[in-house]
Structures are given as structure tokens and as C-alpha cells.
Amino acid sequence: MYNSIICRYHEIATKGNNRNMFERCLVDNIAHLLREVGVCRVHRVRGRIWVNRVDGGAFSSSEMEAILPQLAKAFGLESFSPAVRLPVEMDAIREAAVAMAPEVLGAAMEKRDNVTFRVRARRSNKRFPLRSQEIEIDLVSAIAERLGERRFKLDLDHAEITLGCEVRDEFAALFWTSLPGPGGLPVGSNPRVLTLLSGGIDSPVAAWMVMKRGCPTDYITFHSSPYTPPETEEKVRRLARHLNEWQIRGKLHLCNLAPLQKLIRDCCNERMRTVLYRRAMLRIAEQVALRSDCRALVTGEAVGQVASQTINNMNTINRAVDMLVLRPLVGADKNESIRIAEAIGTMELSCIPAPDSCTVFAPSSPATSVPLELAEAEERKIPEYSAVIEKIIADIVTEA
Ligand code: ATP
Ligand code: MG
Numbered sequence: 162m163y164n165s166i167i168c169r170y171h172e173i174a175t176k177g178n179n180r181n182m183f184e185r186c187l188v189d190n191i192a193h194l195l196r197e198v199g200v201c202r203v204h205r206v207r208g209r210i211w212v213n214r215v216d217g218g219a220f221s222s223s224e225m226e227a228i229l230p231q232l233a234k235a236f237g238l239e240s241f242s243p244a245v246r247l248p249v250e251m252d253a254i255r256e257a258a259v260a261m262a263p264e265v266l267g268a269a270m271e272k273r274d275n276v277t278f279r280v281r282a283r284r285s286n287k288r289f290p291l292r293s294q295e296i297e298i299d300l301v302s303a304i305a306e307r308l309g310e311r312r313f314k315l316d317l318d319h320a321e322i323t324l325g326c327e328v329r330d331e332f333a334a335l336f337w338t339s340l341p342g343p344g345g346l347p348v349g350s351n352p353r354v355l356t357l358l359s360g361g362i363d364s365p366v367a368a369w370m371v372m373k374r375g376c377p378t379d380y381i382t383f384h385s386s387p388y389t390p391p392e393t394e395e396k397v398r399r400l401a402r403h404l405n406e407w408q409i410r411g412k413l414h415l416c417n418l419a420p421l422q423k424l425i426r427d428c429c430n431e432r433m434r435t436v437l438y439r440r441a442m443l444r445i446a447e448q449v450a451l452r453s454d455c456r457a458l459v460t461g462e463a464v465g466q467v468a469s470q471t472i473n474n475m476n477t478i479n480r481a482v483d484m485l486v487l488r489p490l491v492g493a494d495k496n497e498s499i500r501i502a503e504a505i506g507t508m509e510l511s512c513i514p515a516p517d518s519c520t521v522f523a524p525s526s527p528a529t530s531v532p533l534e535l536a537e538a539e540e541r542k543i544p545e546y547s548a549v550i551e552k553i554i555a556d557i558v559t560e561a
Contacts, residue, residue, distance in 0.1 A: 162261065163243040164219040166228065167327070167334060168210040170237050174346055184210070186347040187237045193409055194231040198224060206331065207285075213246070229340060234407050236373050237350070238342025242325065244334040251291060254333050255303045258324060262304045265337045266322055270313060277316035280304075282326040289328045296326055346375030348408040353377045354487065355455035357446055358413075360396040360515050363461025363490055365404060365507040366498050370489035371459050372407050379411045379455055380404075381446050381557075383438075385419040385521040392515040398560070400510050414449055415558045418442070421549050422521055429539040432528040435469045436536055438519055440481035441550065447482040448554055457485040463493050473530040480533050 168191065175183050188203050188210055195201040195212065202215045212228065214220055220228065225243060232241050245261070247253045258280075269276045282296035291299065301315065304324075313322075325336045356368040358380040368378050382397040394415055401413045418441065425437045446458050462470050469478065479486060490498055502508035540546055 162219060163225065163245055164214060164217065165244045165246040165334060166212040166232065166241055167244045167336060168212065168232065168235070168241045168342070169239045170210070170342075171239055171344075172208070174237070174350075179350075183237070183347060183350055186349045187235065190237070190347050190349065190409075191232065191235050194235055195228060198227045198231070200224060201228065206329065211246075233340065233343060235347070236343050236345040236375070236407065237347035239344060240339045240342050242336035242339045244325075244336040247333045247335065249286060249289060249328060249330070249333050251289075251296070251299065254296070254326065254328070254335065255299060257335055258300045258326070259303050259307045261335065261337070262307055262324075266304065266313060266324075267308055269322060270308070274312075276313045276322060277320045278313040278322045278324075279315060279317050279320035280324045280326060282328065284328040286328050286330045288330075296328065300324065300326065343373065345373035348372050348375060348377050351375035352456040353379065353454060354457045354459050355379050355381055355446055355450040355453070356459040357442060357461075358382050358397055358400060359461070359517055359519075360393060360400065360511060360513070361461065361517065362495075362502050362508065362511045363463065363466075363498050364459075365400050365461075365511060366501045366505070367459050367461040367487075367489045368404050369407065369501070369505050369507070371487060372404070376457075377408050377411060378404075378459065379414065379453060381414040381416060381449055383416050383418040383442055383445075383518045385422055385518040386417050388419055388422075388521045389516050389518055392513075393518065396510065396513050396515045399513075400507060403507060403510060410561070412453070413560045415560065416445060416449075416553060417556060418445075418518055418553065419521070420553060421543075422518075424543045424546075424549060425539075426522045428542045428544075430528075430535075431524045432526060433531050433536065433539055434522060434524050435519060435527045436474050436477055436531045437539060439469055439474075439478040440536060440540070443478060443481045443486070444550060445554055445557075447484045448550075449557065450484060457487050458482070459487045459489070461490055461498070462488045463490045463495075463498070466495065468527040468529045471529045473532070474528075477531050477533045477536050 192203045280297040280300045282293040284293045327334045354376045356378045380401045384393045
């Protein structure tokens with residue numbers, strides 16, 4: 162019966178000059194998310210985005226089942242509702258409300274008594290003869306009459322079932338549910354960033370969180386072939402593919418750090434290896450970001466989680482680059498990251514066993530506080546450090 166979906170977004174994000182860009186971005190993203198459903202037309206009408214069937218007809222239930230989970234991935238959306246679009250006439254609105262009431266409200270009332278109900282009307286069309294409250298009263302009375310003996314309880318504040326009614330200039334709409342969107346800002350409303358994506362739990366969550374704030378992301382992963390198996394890369398490929406469901410596909414750069422790791426093993430203090438690996442990762446990532454117009458780096462670091470994430474070590478690692486490094490999980494407990502990872506479906510992939518590049522030649526007791534000067538001194542012991550980094554960058558394999 163539904164021939165439309167109302168998509169709502171926060172007005173706050175759409176103030177001023179940004180409004181047009183924000184809305185266009187959201188419309189494009191929704192169209193992209195629904196590309197495989199095929200039959201949808203997405204367009205905006207003052208303050209709302211509407212998804213209709215191209216032919217104006219009703220969506221089948223299988224089409225609706227395909228559409229709704231996709232809309233739940235459209236960052237920027239506050240909520241959305243399957244709706245019936247109608248002419249701007251009270252008779253048509255009433256008739257449709259009465260026709261739908263048995264299936265939704267009537268069905269709930271059959272299961273138990275005292276179901277609470279209300280109608281919420283919004284009239285942006287000021288030429289419509291009834292005011293919002295009058296529309297509500299009209300619809301409640303008509304529905305009460307239709308349902309006859311079986312009674313619902315009116316509750317204007319906490320109703321279990323709400324019938325929404327919007328009367329706009331061009332059309333009216335009725336809807337019975339409001340599903341939560343993911344919030345945030347449309348991906349693409351902020352500049353592109355580069356996420357350092359490991360096969361762990363945190364970095365996929367970090368990538369998701371920056372996308373939620375409007376940044377499309379590319380990914381870079383470090384492996385240590387042949388010391389890590391191809392499964393290490395494959396795991397990250399799967400994570401990147403999964404994360405790309407929230408954005409128009411980001412590129413994945415696969416980088417083999419092993420040549421440098423061997424030099425660090427042979428030339429440097431063993432306890433500083435992890436910090437030196439990390440500084441190299443950031444340096445390489447910064448170069449890749451500069452070459453692909455990414456404006457910040459993103460990591461899944463959280464303060465104090467492991468030896469390389471003490472404040473002192475994070476500082477020493479950070480000083481390897483000039484570029485802004487975003488750490489969306491900086492204050493998160495592992496449990497909080499896990500909860501998000503489960504909700505977005507990356508947890509399952511992160512749990513696939515595969516060795517991490519950082520564990521190659523990893524010291525049994527890593528230093529928890531490496532001063533910057535010491536790290537720099539260790540790096541000077543590596544012959545042709547910069548040339549090695551350049552060679553590693555030249556050998557990066559990029560998958561679109
Ligand atoms: P994660 O669960 O994301 O691996 P973690 O808690 O295991 O994080 P570390 O392994 O110390 O912490 O990594 C900290 C951050 O450094 C990661 O979140 C990621 O952004 C980056 N990183 C670590 N290893 C790699 C790698 N092999 N490839 C790309 N990025 C990495
Ligand atoms: Mg890790």
C-alpha cells in the first residue's frame with residue numbers, strides 16, 4: 162500500500178550556505194544506496210527527501226524490504242517512514258486513513274485491550290482548510306467509527322501507535338511508523354580522509370565514525386608478506402568492502418612493510434620496534450594521503466589500550482607526520498568499540514583469525530614510553546631510511 166518513503170534530516174546541519182550542498186549530497190547518497198533496488202526515484206521537496214517508485218505506483222513488500230535497511234545506512238538521515246502519498250484533499254486523506262486503520266491499529270487491538278493511539282498532523286500548506294488539530298480530530302473520529310466496538314485509548318503524549326499526517330502544498334502523506342536513521346552527516350559533505358585499517362576491531366569502527374561525520378574514506382593497510390599470509394590482506398579487503406556499504410566505494414592501498422621491519426629488527430632497539438613501525442606507517446600513510454587528496458589520517462587508537470597507545474608513545478608516533486590525525490575512539494573503552502563493531506557488522510570479520518603486521522618481530526616487552534629524540538636516533542641507524550620508505554610507497558598495490 163505504501164507508494165512513498167519520507168526521509169527526515171536535522172535542520173541544524175542544513176543552515177546557511179551549506180544547505181544546498183548537504184541536501185544534494187544526501188539525495189545522491191540515498192540514490193546510490195538504492196541503486197540495486199532499481200525502481201526508486203529520490204527527490205527533495207523543502208526540508209524532506211522523498212523516495213518514490215519511478216512509475217508513482219506502490220512498492221511491493223520485497224522492494225520495501227530491500228529499501229529500508231539501505232536507508233538505515235544513509236548518514237545524515239534522522240528517521241524515515243514508509244508512507245502513502247495522497248492528493249491534498251481531506252476526503253482522500255480520511256478515506257486512506259480509515260482504509261489502513263484495521264491492518265495496523267485494528268491488528269494491535271485484536272491482541273489486547275487499551276492500545277494507545279494518536280494522530281499527529283503537520284500542515285505546511287497554509288491554504289488547506291483544516292488546521293493541524295482539526296485534521297487530527299477528523300481522522301481520530303473517522304477511525305474510531307470504522308473500528309466500531311473495538312476501542313483504543315487516546316494518548317497524545319506516549320501513544321504506542323501514532324498515525325502521522327503531513328499536508329504539504331503538492332501532496333499529503335500518511336504514515337504509521339518512523340524508523341531511526343543513522344544520524345550524522347551525509348558522506349561527502351566533508352573532505353576525504355585516509356583510514357589506517359588493520360584487521361583489528363577498532364580501526365573499522367574508526368572508519369565508520371568518520372564516515373558518519375561526512376568524510377568519505379580510503380583505506381591503507383600494512384601487511385608483512387611473506388611473514389604474514391595472504392589471509393591478512395584478504396581479511397582487510399573484506400572489512401573495506403563491508404565498510405564501503407556506507408559510502409561510494411573507497412580505495413584500498415595494500416602496503417608491504419616487511420622490508421622496513423627487517424631493517425628495524427636488524428638496526429634498532431628491540432623494545433622500540435612497535436613505535437618505529439607505527440611512525441613508519443603514519444609517514445607512508447601521509448604520503449599516500451597527499452597524493453590522493455585525502456585531508457586527514459584516521460586511526461583506531463584509544464588512550465592507554467596497548468603499549469603503543471600510551472600518551473608518551475602516541476605523541477612520539479604522532480610527531481612523525483604533519484597531517485591531522487583523527488582518532489575517533491580516543492576515549493572509548495574496548496567494550497564500547499566492540500558494541501559499535503557488532504552493530505555495524507564488522508565484529509564478525511575482525512574476529513577471523515589472521516596475523517597482524519605489527520606482531521612480526523614484535524618484542525615480548527615493548528617500551529611504553531619512547532621519547533621522540535630516542536625514536537629519531539633509532540631511525541638514523543637505518544641506512545637510507547627515506548629511500549626505503551619511498552620504495553615501499555612505490556610498491557603499494559591499490560585496489561579500487
Ligand atoms: P585495531 O583493533 O584497529 O587493530 P588495536 O587496538 O589493535 O586497533 P593497534 O593494533 O595498536 O591497536 O593499532 C592502533 C591503530 O594503528 C589501529 O587502530 C590502526 O588504525 C593502525 N594500525 C595498526 N596496525 C595496522 C596495520 N597493519 N595496517 C593499518 N593500520 C594499522
Ligand atoms: Mg591491532
